[in-house]
Amino acid sequence: MYEIFEHTADVGIRARAGDLNGLFADAAKGLFSLILANPDSVRPVQETHIRIDGDQYDDLLFDWLAELLYRFDTDHLLPAEFEVRIDAAGLDATARGEQLDRSRHQLDREVKAITYHGLDVRRDADQWVAEVIVDI
Amino acid sequence: MTKQGYHGPLERIDECIWRIPKSYKPGMNVEGRIFADDRLIEQIRADQAPEQVANVACLPGIQVASLAMPDIHWGYGFCIGGVCATDPAEGGVVSPGGVGYDINCGVRLVRTNLVHDDVRDRIKGLMDSLYRKIPAGVGEGGPFVFAGKEMRRLLAEGSRFLKAQGLATESDLEHTEAGGRLADADPEQVSGKAMQRGADQCGTLGSGNHFLEVQVVDEIHDPDAARVMGLAEGGICVMIHSGSRGLGYQVCDDALRMLRGAPCRYGISLPDRQLACAPLESPEGEKYLGGMRAAANYAWANRQLLMWQTRDAFAEFFGKPWESLQMNLVYDVAHNIAKMEQHDVGGRTKTVCVHRKGATRAFPPGHRELPDRYRAIGQPVIIPGDMGRASWILVGQPGSMEQTFGTTCHGAGRVLSRTAAVQQAKGRRIDQELAQQGVIARARSWKGLAEEQPQAYKDVSLVVTVVHRAGLARKVARLRPIGVVKG
Structure with a gap:
């Protein structure tokens, strides 16, 4: 799961999951919930690897997002x-989705970049928590 | 990480300046100075921006003070509205966070010979044709595509490259900060990824706080300076706010990655990771500067192409070439940039790296970098406000050289976070509210408009009054929006 939190000029994403794999997946969903007004409209018809x-979780999260x-931009x-x-050596991921189709996908915001400001990946009791602020 | 106020010291120096003493935090090399009046300082205390001013004071080689303009608000690493000058001879650093992701985000103002009566009844049609013509919105590409050798020339030469293509005039270049081209730009430091992101985005507005506005001059404060700029009460102008698009964001991103180990290698300890930096005189510092200058050149080309398309749209709509509408560029200023400049520090002339993040250069009359036309009045400074109230045109004053390394504010500054602004806009039609205030808005995203609603910003007139009183820049004219294009 993820939630969006406020930061004056920008926006933060906080993800929580039982394991790291799920944490990184949820952070990615959080990111595209900022970009797209209707994320449920995206069909998983195309795959990319x-x-x-990297072995630092915070750098890995930054690089992944x-x-x-x-x-998305290119x-x-x-x-x-x-x-x-x-x-131990890094991250392998498969992402499924589709090409942007402006007739169905309503774009909300341009996320310019991921920032290091307040970037955090930590173990909190029985779950993992990630926080990242993106530049809008 | 939630929003908390700043509870550290803020000592009043005079009517417009507040000090964060060097003793506040271990590691501060200089004090912090914030330009604000009583009302603005209360808003500034509400978030962590002053803490960030103190953090920047810890950077090696920082000169005089870590400075902040009255429009400061909480950013990442550096606050938005911050100014920091570093001296290479004293181990001074360059920090990508002191420029921001949107390298050379900036504003330009185009005048016309139209008056409000010429457009009053046709503003909807004019905004529709601008909305059709100007590529805007998330990930939107435009009609201009640059790749390979052409992209490298664009990065090296900025707006000047467009003149060779018939997309800029000599007068456009003269009226752009730095002539629309920073020397020593190094296209080799712009990654393939960055070039790919920027390939079809030169001449596109983007989204977020970027905009194109049709405005009417509604108050003249300095008739002589206004005359020199071609501004008269009731006159129609166009203001364009955009930056280096995906190319610049990627250049910053790549640089932060390159700098991951640099502070440690050079023995620099930082209070916030987003302040990552390297000495100006180091391979990493030079690489970043070369890439940042190339991205800055791309941004000037971007605003030039946006203006060119605007001229086309006006020419089509009014059935006259843009030259007969006298759509001349008044000036173009950068407000996210780092530049090597000469300044007087403690009675000595030094070459320092001035980081302006959400701050605008404001050189006074007589400065040798000004075009002939503005030598006597000072550099035009363009301060965009929110889309419901006003924007301002100022001119640089001698006080900016004495106090802020030739710098003034850049805009209104946010008071509401984006999420809070969207909350407050629930169930409202911002476009209809604006229409009632006489502003026709065309936007691709409801949320974008909600986040940028006038109530999300400080009153820009309060901000401008502080820099006017502090002697950084003088009021010339106030402009009121009548039409807005947002991404």
Whole structure:
């Protein structure tokens, strides 16, 4: 699950999940809930693979979201479902979604970038929590 | 991380300046200084922006003070509305966070010879044709595509490259800060990813707080300066606010990644990771500066192409070439940038790197970087306000060189977060409210309009009054919006 929290000029995403894989998937859903007014309209008909190297969870989260943003900006790929596998060397992910179709997908906001400001991935009792602020 | 107020010290220096003493935090190399009046300082205390002013004071080689303009608000790393000058000879650093993701986000003002009566009854039609012509909104590309050698030339030469393509005039270049081109831009420091993001976005508005407004001059405060700029009461102008689009965001993103280990390598300890930096005289610092300048050049080209398309739309709508409508560029200013400039510091002339993040250059009369036309009145400064109230045109004053490294404010500054603004807009039609106030808005996203509603911003006139009183910039004219295009 994820929630959106406020930050004066920008917006934050807070994700919570039982494991890291789910945490990264939920953070990605949070990101596209900011971009798209109707995220449920995206059909998982196209698949893309993403590999990111790194062993610091906060850098990995940053790079993962930045890569999704880059692919959206250049290939206009809207992802809706995420399968993330994190191991000691980095992250492997499959994202499923479809090409942007302005007749069905209503775009809300331009997320310019992911920021390091307040970036945090932590274990909180029996769950994982991630916080990231994005530049609008 | 929720919104909390600032409870640290703010000592009054004079009517318009407040101090955060160097003793507030270990690691501060200089004090913090915030320009504000009594009313604005209360709004400024409401979030963590003053804490960020203190954090910036910890950067190596910072000169005089960590400065903040009256429109400051909480950003990431640096506050928005911050100014920081660093000296390379004293180990001074450059920080991408001191420029922001939207490198050379800025504003330009175009005048016309039309008056309000010429457009009063046709404003809806005019806004419709601008809305059709100007690419705006999330991920929207435009008719201009740059790749390969052309993209590298655009990055190296900025607006000047467009002149060779017949998309800019010599007069346009003269009336753009830095002539629309920073020297020493290094296209090699712009990644393939960044070029790909920017390939079809030059000449597009984007979304967020970017806009194109048709405005009417409604108050003249300095008739001589206004005359020199071609502004008269009742005259129609166009204001364009945009930056370096996806290309600039990626350049900043790449730089922050490059700098991940740099503070540690150079023995710099930072209170916030988003302040990541490297010495100006280091390979990392030079790489960032080269890439940032290239992105700045892209941004000037972007605003030039937006203006070119605006001229086209006006020409079509009024059935006259833009030259007969005298749609001349008054000026174009950057408000997210870092530049090497000469300033007087403690009686010595030094070359320092001035970071302006949400702050505008405001050089006084006589400054050698000003075009001939403005040498006697000072540099025009364009301050966009919110879309319901007003925007301002100012001119730089000598006080800016004495106090703020030739800098003034950049806009109104937010008071409501984006989420709070959307909450307050539930069940309302912002476009209809604006129409009742005489502003025709065309926007691609309801949420975008809700987040940018006038109530989300401070009153820009209060902000401008502070910089006017502090002697940073002088009021010339107030402009009122009558039409808005948003992404």
